[in-house]
Amino acid sequence: QSVLTQPPSVSGAPGQRVTISCTGSSSNIGAGFDVHWYQQLPGAAPKLLIYGDNNRPSGVPDRFSGSKSGTSASLAISGLQAEDDADYYCQSYDSSLSGSHVFGTGTKVTVL
Amino acid sequence: QVQLVQSGVEVKKPGASVKVSCKASGYTFITYGISWVRQAPGQGLEWMGWVSAYDGNIEYAQNFQGRVTMTTDTSTSTAYMELRRLRSDDTAVYYCARDGPGTYYGMDVWGQGTTVTVSS
Numbered sequence: 001q002s003v004l005t006q007p008p009s010v011s012g013a014p015g016q017r018v019t020i021s022c023t024g025s026s027s028n029i030g031a032g033f034d035v036h037w038y039q040q041l042p043g044a045a046p047k048l049l050i051y052g053d054n055n056r057p058s059g060v061p062d063r064f065s066g067s068k069s070g071t072s073a074s075l076a077i078s079g080l081q082a083e084d085d086a087d088y089y090c091q092s093y094d095s096s097l098s099g100s101h102v103f104g105t106g107t108k109v110t111v112l
Numbered sequence: 113q114v115q116l117v118q119s120g121v122e123v124k125k126p127g128a129s130v131k132v133s134c135k136a137s138g139y140t141f142i143t144y145g146i147s148w149v150r151q152a153p154g155q156g157l158e159w160m161g162w163v164s165a166y167d168g169n170i171e172y173a174q175n176f177q178g179r180v181t182m183t184t185d186t187s188t189s190t191a192y193m194e195l196r197r198l199r200s201d202d203t204a205v206y207y208c209a210r211d212g213p214g215t216y217y218g219m220d221v222w223g224q225g226t227t228v229t230v231s232s
Contacts, residue, residue, distance in 0.1 A: 002156065036218035038157075045207055045225050046149075046157065051218040089157050093215055100171055101147065106156040 003028060004090055004104035011110040012080045020107045022073040022090035028102060030071035033093040037066055037075045040087040049088070050075060077109070085111045114138035116208050116223035123229045124198050131194040132226045134208030141189035142166045147211040147219055148182060148193045150204040158204075162211055163191060198230045 005023045012018040022035065029035060037050040048057055050066035053073065063084075065076045073092075077084055090104035119133040134146060148160040161172040163182040170182055181194045191208055206226045209219035 034215045034218070038219075040157075045222040046209075046219075047222070048218050048220045051220065052216045057220060091157075091159075091218065101159040101162065101173075103149075103157045103159055 002105045003094055003102050004092060006088075006090060006104040006107045008105070009108045009110065011112055013112045014080055014082065016080050017076060017078040018080060018109060019077075020075045020088055020090075020109070022075070022092075022104045024071050024073075024092060024102075026071060027096040028071075028092045028094040029068065029073055031095055033095075035066065035068050035073040036091045037064075038089045038091065039084075040089065042086070046089065080109075080111055082111050084109055114210070114221050116210065116221055118206075118208060118223040118226045121227045121229075123231065126199055126230055126232055128198050128230075129194060129196040130198060130228050131192055132206050132208075132228070134191040134193070134223050136165075136189045136191070136210070139210075141184075142186055143213065144210050145212040146182075146184065146191040147209045148180075149207045149209060149219075151207070151225075152201070152204040155204075160193070160206075164212075165191065195228075198228075200230050202228065203230045204228060 010018050038046040039049045040046045053068045054066040063079045088107045093100045094102045117135045122130050142165045145164045147162045163170050165184045183192045208223040210221040211219045
């Protein structure tokens with residue numbers, strides 16, 4: 001049972017902008033811990049998409065952006081493309097658990 | 113290039129143990145940690161634990177404490193994850209990922225995954 005909640009699915013037409021929320025609490029995101037986002041294409045390993053709340057690794061298009069406020073974080077995908085059809089997970093850290101890393105529940109993005 | 117290469121498919125019976133390896137290349141092994149993450153069929157990502165390749169410091173997720181052991185071998189730049197007393201709900205793809213230093217950079221390099229099937 002994850003402590004970070006994401007919507008199960010979001011969808012959009014090519015070219016549109018979609019956002020994915022990641023809702024936590026005062027012991028994780030609200031405590032100021034870094035938030036990261038991962039993209040998982042079907043049958044593949046996850047790939048780091050955003051690190052440190054709002055930073056893109058080399059090679060990740062600037063269509064992807066991250067933000068954080070209070071106990072929540074968000075991933076925005078602008079100019080949606082067919083290859084963005086994938087699962088997306090947020091990840092942070094929690095001070096109340098034995099073992100620190102926590103993943104979000106995951107969101108399936110469907111490009112219509 | 114930086115990569116993590118994991119060992120192959122495993123099929124185990126309930127109650128057995130499995131040990132998955134993760135060989136790193138293309139970077140200085142001891143400057144990072146390794147996290148292990150699993151994904152059951154059709155399910156989300158579940159963090160299992162983290163081991164420092166520098167000093168062997170370890171954090172295990174509560175769900176796995178007492179049943180998992182994570183180690184590193186700096187002479188071969190390889191990390192290992194052993195899970196004991198396997199159950200059918202341990203059937204999953206197990207990933208290793210480069211993690212750290214610290215919490216700012218996330219898990220930036222992932223292995224290809226190792227499928228573990230637990231069945232009688």
